[in-house]
Amino acid sequence: MIPVQFDYAAPESLEAAVKLLQENQTAQVLAGGYSVIQELKQGGSRPSLVVDLRKISGLKGITKAADGSIRIGAMTTYDQAATAADLQTYGAFSTAVGSIGDQQVRNWNAVGDATAYRDLACDLAAAALALEAKFSLTGPGGTRVLTADEFLVAPLGTALAPGEIVSAIILPPLAGRSSSAYQRFIHPASRYTICGIAAAVSLGPDGNVSSCRVAFASARSTVVLLPAAGAALTGKAPTPENIAAAAKAAGDSAVSEAATGDNLSRLMAQYAGSEYRAHLRSVLTERALTQAVAGL
Structure with missing residues (x-):
């Protein structure tokens, strides 16, 4: 039962959906629905209108551009993204979306749901941030593109x-020897991610790490980049010792997990203390970097 009253619309074009918003x-976008419907049932969201994007065919599907980038339509399901052949080389992303919820949730929910509902601390968002994805936004003024750093880390x-x-979410072409991985630790009852780490690594011609990005999910209501962890490995050989140093930097990173008014940070604090979560950051960073390096 949903105790909130609202109007419902299911436009067949993106332009019509933008006009309704x-x-x-106070309209709310429904892009798959699990997060939004859950909030509606709890009475936490009270929109005047729910705009369902499911009938907009232009928002579905995965396409590869001539430059090698991958465009994932916002209404592409988690399962489609997790199993798509073109996304298997983006290990962090395919693993992250393949670990969300259960099979029924992944068959029904779309990748746009996380961003429509502003669930920017989730597994998918961490992978997108580590991989330097871009987000295509369509509105009254047309279409613009923001980087993951601009879109996901914004208040x-x-x-x-x-x-x-x-x-759409746009994954950049993979340059040279590049690989990524995602590791997470979940709450055994809710299966919510207590700590998730996405790592993306690229090697230069000399065999040393030319680029390393590590992103942390479930710290607060947005994902967090851990620049100290990436810097600790960049320019160095991807040895177990250097990976361990990067993992230690991830654990030592000063991550603010108690932002004022941040409901997620308070919820996470109930699940695990800051010291334990720092330990998880270190352990999972080492695992994610090791897995990513193994895929180079």
């Missing part, structure tokens, strides 16, 4: 302009 300032709700919809 523009005309209804909650500020990256999307009024009336804008996330229409």
